[in-house]
Amino acid sequence: MSEGIVVERAGQKITVFVPEEGKHYRGVPLGKVRKRDKIFAGDVVEGRIVDNETFAIEGIKDRKNLLIRPPIANVDKVVIVSTIKNPPFQNYLLDNLLVVYDYLGVNPVVVFNKVDLLNEEEIKELDKWVDIYRSAGYRVIPTSSESGEGIEELREELKGVVSIFAGASGVGKSSLVRELTGEDLKVGEVSSKTERGKHTTREVRLIPFEGGFIGDAPGFSRVEALNFMDREEVRLHFPEFLRYECKFSDCLHLEEEGCEVREAVIRGEIPCERYKSYLKIIKAFVPWLSEVRNCSGD
Ligand SMILES: Nc1nc2c(ncn2[C@@H]2O[C@H](COP(=O)(O)OP(=O)(O)O)[C@@H](O)[C@H]2O)c(=O)[nH]1
Ligand SMILES: [Mg+2]
Ligand SMILES: [Zn+2]
Structure with a gap:
C-alpha cells in the first residue's frame, strides 16, 4: 500500500501525488471507493501504484475537514487577507x-x-488593529506584495501545510499567491458550455509550496456567521472571550448577571471593536455599552 494526496480534481480527472516516489499519477478509484465516496482535492488516499501513470485508489483517509469553497479537504490554514486602505478595513x-x-x-x-x-x-x-488581533491570540502579518514586506514571514507560516487564501475582492490575494508561488489563483468556479447547455464544474488544484500546498481557488470573500451556526455558538469562536469564566456557562455576554466578559470590556481588556463585532454578528444590542469609555456609538 502507498499513500498519496489528491492534488487535482477536475471532473473525472483525479491527480495523486505520492511523496514517497516524488511523482504524480492518474488516480483511479476502485470499486467500493467509487460508489461510496466522493473524492476531493486534499484527500489523503491509500492504494497501489499500478504502473508509471496509474494509482489505484483503494481508500480515503478520514478527513480533518472539508471546505466547500473551494472544495478542498484537510485544509490546515486560511490566510485571511485585509487592507487598511484600498479597500478600507472593515473589521x-x-x-x-x-x-x-x-x-x-x-x-x-x-x-x-x-x-x-x-x-x-x-x-x-x-x-x-495588529495589536487588537495579536492580543486576541491570532497570528498577524503585515505584508506588501509590492515591497515584499512580510512575505518571508508568510512563507514560513505556510511551510508544510495545506492552505487557502480568503478575503474581500481587491485586497491582494492573487498578488500574494503569485508572489509566493509564481502561479495564479482561479476565480472559484469555472463554467463551461456543454451540449446540454451551461453547466458548472468545480475544479481545484493544489499548488505545491514549500513542502505543503496552496489551493488555487480563493475561499470566502465575506460570510455571515449565523448562516453557519446558531447564535449561541458564536461566542465560542472569539478566543479572547474564552479566557473569562462567567457565572452561567451558557452566558451570551450581553446583560447576564455575573458576566465576566462584560466586566473585561468595561475594564478595556477586551477591545470594544471586537465586542461590537460580536454584537453585530449575533444581532444583539446592550444598553450598558454606551457607558463604556471610548466604546459608544458606531
Ligand atoms: N500598492 C499595492 N498594491 C497591491 C498590493 N497587492 C495587490 N495590489 C494591487 O491591488 C489590486 C488587487 O489585487 P489582487 O491580487 O487582484 O486582489 P484579489 O482580488 O484579492 O485577488 C491589483 O491592482 C494589485 O496590483 C500591495 O501589496 N500593494
Ligand atoms: Mg484574485
Ligand atoms: Zn458572559
Whole structure:
C-alpha cells in the first residue's frame, strides 16, 4: 500500500501525488471507493501504484475537514487577507471570517496587505488593529506584495501545510499567491458550455509550496456567521472571550448577571471593536455599552 494526496480534481480527472516516489499519477478509484465516496482535492488516499501513470485508489483517509469553497479537504490554514486602505478595513468582515473558519476547523493567519500604501497616520491605524488581533491570540502579518514586506514571514507560516487564501475582492490575494508561488489563483468556479447547455464544474488544484500546498481557488470573500451556526455558538469562536469564566456557562455576554466578559470590556481588556463585532454578528444590542469609555456609538 502507498499513500498519496489528491492534488487535482477536475471532473473525472483525479491527480495523486505520492511523496514517497516524488511523482504524480492518474488516480483511479476502485470499486467500493467509487460508489461510496466522493473524492476531493486534499484527500489523503491509500492504494497501489499500478504502473508509471496509474494509482489505484483503494481508500480515503478520514478527513480533518472539508471546505466547500473551494472544495478542498484537510485544509490546515486560511490566510485571511485585509487592507487598511484600498479597500478600507472593515473589521466586521474579518471577524465574521475568523468565526466561520474557526468553526470549520481551519487555523487562520491574519494578513494586512498593501502596507506600502500607508502614511504615518494610517500606520498608526494598522498598528492598532495588529495589536487588537495579536492580543486576541491570532497570528498577524503585515505584508506588501509590492515591497515584499512580510512575505518571508508568510512563507514560513505556510511551510508544510495545506492552505487557502480568503478575503474581500481587491485586497491582494492573487498578488500574494503569485508572489509566493509564481502561479495564479482561479476565480472559484469555472463554467463551461456543454451540449446540454451551461453547466458548472468545480475544479481545484493544489499548488505545491514549500513542502505543503496552496489551493488555487480563493475561499470566502465575506460570510455571515449565523448562516453557519446558531447564535449561541458564536461566542465560542472569539478566543479572547474564552479566557473569562462567567457565572452561567451558557452566558451570551450581553446583560447576564455575573458576566465576566462584560466586566473585561468595561475594564478595556477586551477591545470594544471586537465586542461590537460580536454584537453585530449575533444581532444583539446592550444598553450598558454606551457607558463604556471610548466604546459608544458606531
Ligand atoms: N500598492 C499595492 N498594491 C497591491 C498590493 N497587492 C495587490 N495590489 C494591487 O491591488 C489590486 C488587487 O489585487 P489582487 O491580487 O487582484 O486582489 P484579489 O482580488 O484579492 O485577488 C491589483 O491592482 C494589485 O496590483 C500591495 O501589496 N500593494
Ligand atoms: Mg484574485
Ligand atoms: Zn458572559
